[in-house]
Amino acid sequence: MNRGLRMPLAMLAAPLAFFVAFFLAPLAVVILASLSDTANAWTLEQYVRVLADRYHWEVILVTFRIACLTTLVSLLLGYPLAWYLTRMVRWRAWRRVCVILLVVPMFTSNIVRSFGWMVLLGRKGLLNQTLLDGGLIDRPLRLLGTETGILIGMVYVLLPFMVLAIGNALSRLDASHELASADLGAPPRATFFHVILPLTLPGVISGCIMVFTLAVSAYVTPALLSGGRISVLSMLIFQQYSSVFDFHYGGALSVVLLIFTLVMVGFAGRIGRTRGDA
Amino acid sequence: MPALLNIEAVSKRFGAFTALRDIHLHIGQREFVALLGPSGCGKTTLLRTIAGFSHPDSGRLLMDGQDIGPLPPYRRPLNTVFQNYALFPHMTVQENVAYGPRRQGASRREAGERAREALTLVGLEDLGERYPREMSGGQQQRVALARAIVNRPKLLLLDEPLSALDLKLRKRMQLELKHLQEKLGIAFVFVTHDQEEAMTMADRIVVMNAGRIEQVGSATEIYSTPASRFVAEFIGDANLVDYRVDAQGRARLALPVADLTLPAPDASDGVAVLRPEHLRLVDAGEPGQLRAQVRDIVTVGSHTLLHVETDDGMRLVARTPGLPEAHLGVGSRVALGFDPARLHLIGTPR
Ligand SMILES: Nc1ncnc2c1ncn2[C@@H]1O[C@H](COP(=O)(O)OP(=O)(O)OP(=O)(O)O)[C@@H](O)[C@H]1O
Ligand SMILES: [Mg+2]
Numbered sequence: 151m152n153r154g155l156r157m158p159l160a161m162l163a164a165p166l167a168f169f170v171a172f173f174l175a176p177l178a179v180v181i182l183a184s185l186s187d188t189a190n191a192w193t194l195e196q197y198v199r200v201l202a203d204r205y206h207w208e209v210i211l212v213t214f215r216i217a218c219l220t221t222l223v224s225l226l227l228g229y230p231l232a233w234y235l236t237r238m239v240r241w242r243a244w245r246r247v248c249v250i251l252l253v254v255p256m257f258t259s260n261i262v263r264s265f266g267w268m269v270l271l272g273r274k275g276l277l278n279q280t281l282l283d284g285g286l287i288d289r290p291l292r293l294l295g296t297e298t299g300i301l302i303g304m305v306y307v308l309l310p311f312m313v314l315a316i317g318n319a320l321s322r323l324d325a326s327h328e329l330a331s332a333d334l335g336a337p338p339r340a341t342f343f344h345v346i347l348p349l350t351l352p353g354v355i356s357g358c359i360m361v362f363t364l365a366v367s368a369y370v371t372p373a374l375l376s377g378g379r380i381s382v383l384s385m386l387i388f389q390q391y392s393s394v395f396d397f398h399y400g401g402a403l404s405v406v407l408l409i410f411t412l413v414m415v416g417f418a419g420r421i422g423r424t425r426g427d428a
Numbered sequence: 429m430p431a432l433l434n435i436e437a438v439s440k441r442f443g444a445f446t447a448l449r450d451i452h453l454h455i456g457q458r459e460f461v462a463l464l465g466p467s468g469c470g471k472t473t474l475l476r477t478i479a480g481f482s483h484p485d486s487g488r489l490l491m492d493g494q495d496i497g498p499l500p501p502y503r504r505p506l507n508t509v510f511q512n513y514a515l516f517p518h519m520t521v522q523e524n525v526a527y528g529p530r531r532q533g534a535s536r537r538e539a540g541e542r543a544r545e546a547l548t549l550v551g552l553e554d555l556g557e558r559y560p561r562e563m564s565g566g567q568q569q570r571v572a573l574a575r576a577i578v579n580r581p582k583l584l585l586l587d588e589p590l591s592a593l594d595l596k597l598r599k600r601m602q603l604e605l606k607h608l609q610e611k612l613g614i615a616f617v618f619v620t621h622d623q624e625e626a627m628t629m630a631d632r633i634v635v636m637n638a639g640r641i642e643q644v645g646s647a648t649e650i651y652s653t654p655a656s657r658f659v660a661e662f663i664g665d666a667n668l669v670d671y672r673v674d675a676q677g678r679a680r681l682a683l684p685v686a687d688l689t690l691p692a693p694d695a696s697d698g699v700a701v702l703r704p705e706h707l708r709l710v711d712a713g714e715p716g717q718l719r720a721q722v723r724d725i726v727t728v729g730s731h732t733l734l735h736v737e738t739d740d741g742m743r744l745v746a747r748t749p750g751l752p753e754a755h756l757g758v759g760s761r762v763a764l765g766f767d768p769a770r771l772h773l774i775g776t777p778r
Contacts, residue, residue, distance in 0.1 A: 326514035329481055332501040333508045334528040335579065344527070348518045 184401030196402035206386075206403075210410065213382040216297055216372070217365035220304040224361050225354065227305065228312030235313070236320040252310045260307060264374040267303045268294060271375070295377030303371045308364055312357040319353020320346075359415050366411050383407045430493070432457045432582055432615050433478070438487030440473055440639075447473045448484070449639045455583070455617060460609055462626035463619045465636035466662070471619045474636075475585050478617065480504050491583070502531075506583040511591065513572040515560040521547070521571050522556035528579045546578040547571075549608065566597050573605075577612060584609075587619045602629055623663055627651075635659050652703075653772050660701040660774065665733075667702040667744045671773065679773055684740050685716055688768060693775035701772045704733065704747035710765035718764045720744065725752055736762060 187193050200206050235252075239245040255263060270276045271293040278290040293299040323346065331341040347354075369384040376385070383403060390400030431454040440448040447470045455461050463471045476482040478489065480501035489496050496504055507528070516524050525543035526536075534542065547553050550570040560568055569589060576584055589605075590598045606629050609616050620626050626633050627647040635642045635650060635658075643655040654660035660668060671679040671692070679692035681700060690700075710717055723743070724735035734746045734756070746764055756762070 324512075324514070326510050326512060327516060329479075329501070330508070330510060330514040330516070330575075331527070331531075332481075333479060334531055334575070335502050336527075336531040337500075337502050340531055344531075345516060349516075 180401045180404050182401075183397045184405050187398055196398050197406070199399060200402050200406055209381050209383055209386060210406070212297070212380060213366060213384075213407075214410065214414075216300055216304065216382065217362055219297075219301055220308060220365040221358050221362045223301065223305045224309050224312040225358060228309055228357065229316055229354070231309075232313045232317035232320055236317050252313055255307075256310055260370045261374070263307060264303055264371045267299075267306065267371075268374060271299050271302065294375060295379040297380060299377075300372045300375045300380065300382075303375045304365050304368060307368075307371055308361045311360045311364065315357030315360060316350060316353050319350040323349055355418055355421065359418050362418070363411055363415060366414075367407065430457075431455060432459070432492065434488075434490040435474075435478070436488045436490065438474075438477060438484045438489070440470075440477060440482065440484050446639050448477070451487070451641060453634060453641065453644065455615055457582070458609075458613045458615055460606070460616045460618065460629060460631045462630035462633045463617065463636060464623060464626040464633050464662075465621065465642075467621060469636045470639040471621075471636060472587055473639075475508070475587050475617065475619055478583075479506065479508050479585055505581055506585060507576040507579060507581040509572050509576045509584065509586040509589045511587045511589065513560075513568050515568060515571055515575070517560055519559075520556065521552065521558050521560065521563070524560065524571060525556075525575045525578050528575060532579060542578055543574075546574040549577070549612075550574045565592055566601070569593065569601065573608070577608075577614065580612075581614060583615045583617065585617050585619075588621070589618075590620075590625065591622075598625075605629065635662065637662070654701060654774060657699055657774060660699075660772075665704050665745055665747070667704065667707065669700045669702060669742075669771075670697070671700050672697045681771070683718065683742070684738060685718060688716070690768060690771060690773060693773050696775075698774050701774065702744075702766060702770065704745040705731075706770040707744060707746035707764050707766050709734075709746070709748060710763050712763045714763070714765055716765060716768075718744070720762055720764060722756060722758055722760045722762060724758065725756065727751060734762070736764065 184196050185192060185194070187195055235245060235248055239248065268275075272278070273290045273292070273294070275293075277293065278287075281287045282290065293302070327345050327349065328341055331345045332338075336344065367384055368382075369388055372380070372382045373385055373388075376382075384407070387400050387403045387407070390396045390403060394400075433453075433455040435451055435453040435455075438448055438451040439446070451474060453461075463474065465471055473482060477484050480496070480499060484497075491505065515521075516527065519527065522540070522543050525546050526539040529539035529542050530536070544553060544556065547556055550573050552567065552570050552574065555563065555567065560571065563571065569592075572589070586605075590601050593601060602625060605616075605618075618626075618629065631646070632644060633647060633650055634644050637658050643650050643659045645653075645655075650659055650663055654663060654666075657668065660666045670682045671690075672682075673692045673695055674680050674689070677692055677695070678689040679698075679700070681688050681690070692698075712719075718738055720736035720738045722734055723737050724733075726733040726735070731750065732748050732752045734748065734752070735743065736746060737743050744764070
């Protein structure tokens with residue numbers, strides 16, 4: 151072997167082994183299980199079970215609807231928030247406080263935060279109480295156990311990822327491009343849509359991909375806020391692995407989730423490449 | 429002809445620091461004005477103020493008689509070539525240049541047409557489909573220029589547009605820019621800290637220092653009759669000689685030459701400027717000469733700089749054309765002569 155190659159290969163060996171052991175091996179186990187039955191014979195029966203059943207399609211639809219809406223709402227809230235943090239906050243200490251407020255929840259347990267939302271969203275929860283007291287509604291809204299409730303919880307959990315991704319793109323933007331745009335006669339709105347948005351699109355796309363993949367595979371938040379009334383794919387998968395112990399069927403469900411997710415992410419990535427390549 | 433742009437009493441402070449103090453400047457139609465000054469003297473700040481990116485604390489900006497102070501940058505009838513070009517990386521060259529007309533309401537077709545025209549003017553008609561990152565620095569510079577002139581502004585602001593180019597390309601672009609400016613009839617305000625660049629290109633040069641305008645004039649004027657000690661030292665090499673004004677109102681120079689007096693510009697003492705090329709080697713014994721010892725010889729090729737020290741310790745520089753004569757060396761004794769009419773006396777700064 152070429153001596154010059156030995157060093158780099160040796161250095162690559164450890165991370166490569168780590169990747170194989172902790173990422174590829176479990177995935178292979180899941181895929182192999184999904185392609186066999188309880189007698190360990192090769193079969194596609196698990197996939198037929200998953201895809202031939204209308205109930206599964208409904209769950210897939212709910213799962214992706216919640217994930218897409220979470221991504222959309224996070225984007226619509228996250229862009230202005232990132233804008234505020236990177237552009238409008240003049241006082242550096244206040245910006246730091248905002249970033250800490252944004253990041254600290256990410257260090258606390260998801261379960262704790264989701265329980266918090268259960269308290270806030272309940273029939274007699276803080277949200278309903280406030281709306282009732284304010285006279286905005288006259289009957290408490292049913293939020294717990296609805297997709298809206300799950301959506302609220304998910305956006306809360308995942309919004310920071312979006313804000314950080316977009317904020318990073320915004321803060322790296324070269325200010326002279328905006329000056330040039332204004333100089334050429336573009337009012338602020340036009341500058342935003344023709345210059346700032348396209349130039350931050352890579353950040354937007356990566357934020358969306360992150361939020362979407364986390365939302366589509368989220369378990370704790372939907373499980374706690376569904377009140378047992380709504381099922382998403384991750385909950386079905388968890389059931390199969392933890393209580394039914396059908397690893398073959400659970401594996402097939404996981405692979406279906408993975409493939410659907412990869413297709414969506416692939417699409418988003420393509421948009422990012424053709425439009426935001428700069 | 430009325431001025432295109434009147435800058436009246438413009439001042440700008442950043443906290444306790446004054447970046448512009450009481451700037452008065454008039455820029456004529458089709459005029460090429462260079463802003464020249466050391467780093468940090470406020471050139472960019474003045475340009476940003478004209479463009480509307482920076483707001484003066486006091487003073488007015490009139491363009492064709494109209495007060496443009498309240499107008500945001502996108503409503504001001506002028507364009508800017510940025511120092512780093514600021515080309516939009518996500519657009520092709522053609523789209524970059526068409527951006528201006530599009531934002532001004534031109535149809536896609538018309539904007540494309542005008543962009544091609546502007547690109548032809550700068551010699552890039554074949555590269556419209558490229559992205560800025562696929563072009564050399566010189567080509568990007570031309571794109572920035574095309575993008576800035578496509579709207580046919582009456583005034584173009586350029587902030588050190590050539591500073592990123594190598595010397596040869598820079599010389600070529602200086603001439604091209606000058607020709608383009610004459611051809612289009614657009615007034616240019618051109619920031620540079622390269623005096624040679626300012627002198628080759630500009631009709632008028634504005635010398636700035638520490639937020640103030642020191643002098644405005646043609647290249648010849650600021651070189652031969654500098655208005656302040658700063659200008660004399662900043663533009664070219666200068667020998668500065670102190671003088672005192674005597675009772676008869678004559679300036680008596682601190683040079684070891686007998687009976688050298690000149691009419692003083694005003695009553696107070698000051699400095700006189702003697703350019704190195706006006707000091708020449710003479711034969712010992714001629715009247716009105718300085719005796720000195722050579723301290724250093726710097727040969728530039730087309731001319732030679734002799735650094736000398738006079739017998740009473742004054743350091744002077746003389747410039748002689750061509751290579752130094754063979755017998756001259758460090759330590760040689762020389763005699764220097766000059767025409768007193770070449771001395772320029774700087775009066776008290778107003
Ligand atoms: N936004 C700002 N805040 C504080 N000080 C500033 C700001 N902009 C400029 N200055 C200060 O004003 C002074 C003039 O700056 P300016 O950029 O106009 O200099 P310049 O003449 O263009 O210099 P250079 O040749 O280096 O580009 C500098 O001392 C600079 O530090
Ligand atoms: Mg500058």
